[in-house]
Amino acid sequence: MIKRKKRNKAHNPFYDPTLKKRHASAKRFKKFTLTSLIFSIAFLAFFLFDMIGKGLPAFNITYVKVDVTFSEKTLEDTRFAVPTSYRNLVSRAALRDLPKLLEKNPTYMNSTQNLWILASSQVDQYVKNHNHNLKDKDIETVNELYAEGLIKKKFNAIFFTNGDSKIPEYAGIFSAVIGSILTLTITMLVAFPIGVMTAIYLEEFAGDNKFTRLIEININNLAAIPSILFGLLGLAIFINLFGMPRSSPLVGGLTLALMTLPIIIVSSRAALRAVPDSIRQAGYGLGLNKIQVTRDHVLPLAFPGIMTGSIIGLAQAMGETAPLIIIGMIAFIPDAPTMVTQAATVIPAQLFTWASMPEGMYIEKTAAGILVLLSILISLNAVAIYLRKKFEVKW
């Protein structure tokens, strides 16, 4: 049997003795491509897992139940409001806020209350089994309190309501969120109209001439210029030449707008191009002029596509940091800005600042901030996909 098969092969003029090897090589090649794909997806999974693992603990924060004495003396120097052995365990910042607490509860004056007070970051890190530098004596106290149930973790609302702070347990992302909103508002107010108008010009009005091609090449190049160079532009032109205030959402927003412009132009053009010519011709047939056709017929049909592109552009601007560092948006900002000309910071810049802090708690907060930033970005992209699906027209 075996012998015959061999002879058959030998007599077969199409038999290729290297075939087995060739098939094996084809299989290896397929495996290599699959492996590289799996590697990229595995990396994404590892990254998300790592960030969630590092960030989740920050959404809880430790509180200690202590006797707080309210009197003239303790309000003057709030460190004396708690017993000496607790002094290293409670947050200095929380004690500083005692007068505010008294305002809310005037009956506390000249009495001692047993209250849940924010623990210091060291205690928090110790309770979470992270690196800490508590003294042995304090560790003993913490262990005792823990056994008695006088230490507990609560939801970290401070993280969402406070601005940046030099005291780790009091640092939050609120002012960065407001800064981001102000900055991105400027970005969209500038980039959206200019981008859409450019797209309309290129798609509907411009002929195929040198000027058009120059603009097209320019837009392609603009999309590929490193973001840090936009920061240099912002610094040299908006701040040094026009004298706009440094670190302000105004300058940041304008700088990001120039970066976002190509994304909006390219996607708006694609949306305009998708509107079939029959729509335009029907308009002309009724005696409308070019502007009326564009404004009343083409633009409304292209609008969902334009929105989708703009949201994606917004999401990209939201994650951008490098140009904002150059124009100084990494300042220490504890209070939320109220005007676009005030110094502000944005979420990614806040994360950058925290990431360079030595205390362990800032690492946790950076990761938590990353989770917040990523969830905003994912929601924005989800909205974009939803819009695209909902208004998708099959012509």
Added chain:
Amino acid sequence: MLSSLQSEKKRRELNEKLIKSALILAAVISILTTFGILFSILFEAIEFFKLRSFWYFLTGTTWSPGVANSQFGALPIFAGTFVITIIALLVAIPIGLGSAIYMSEYASPKLRDYLKPILEVLAGIPTVVYGFFAAITVAPLVVKVASFFGLEATFNSALASGIVMGIMIIPLISSLSDDVIRAVPDSQRKAAFGLGMTHGETIKNIVIPSAMPGIISASLLALSRALGETMIVVMAAGLRPNLSWNPLEDMTTVTVTIVNSLVGDFEFNSPETLSAFALGLVLFVVTLILNMISLSLIRKFKEKYKVNTL
């Protein structure tokens, strides 16, 4: 009646002209931005070269800002940028191209519809997040792995930031290559199958060479992205200009140096601050050339295969 119609027509024409010029004005802003970047950087860079020698900047090996008799020889900075970029491309090109080949040649259209957006998530992650990840997770990992092999790595090694940067640009390569590979006409594949080639051989000998201009274009875009990438290297690479080929040592890059010169407390007209613009000029020129080559390659590919979806 007629005259009112005529004036109505005139009014309309005027209106049309106004709107059209507003649209042109908007389009011109993109050109102004590019020139704005070029000139704002160029003028400050010229200020710098008035203070310091241009040739020493390009060829000098000592970068020592902030000291008396400071020197600005950018060669170690270029070298560091080069090493980190090469590491990034060594990670991104094989993985990105492999993923693209699997998605376009082997995966079913349905699977591809799921895979592509997943890969594109990698491109949507903000660079500051990658930087944090590189500094907090990957750099200590590199140190551990290196010490396992008896090597010594620093916590700011070029390897850590290079790897993470490479992962960041995987989707850039995979997405563009995927489009290009799919644009190669099917008749070419069928001809290869008809000659008795295996699928693997068809891809290696026919499809990839045909798609080469697009793949090179994607790689050049990736290269220019890696050169200009800032946050990953600012957070994970070193600050020390280091003329070395060992990726386990810390190195600094053009973008890191730009950031450092501008966040310091130097006067705006000091050579320390102005040096950022000189480095920015180099970055601008290099990335502009890379983008131009990349764009013209992809245009040629489009003309050759008459595709208009790229």
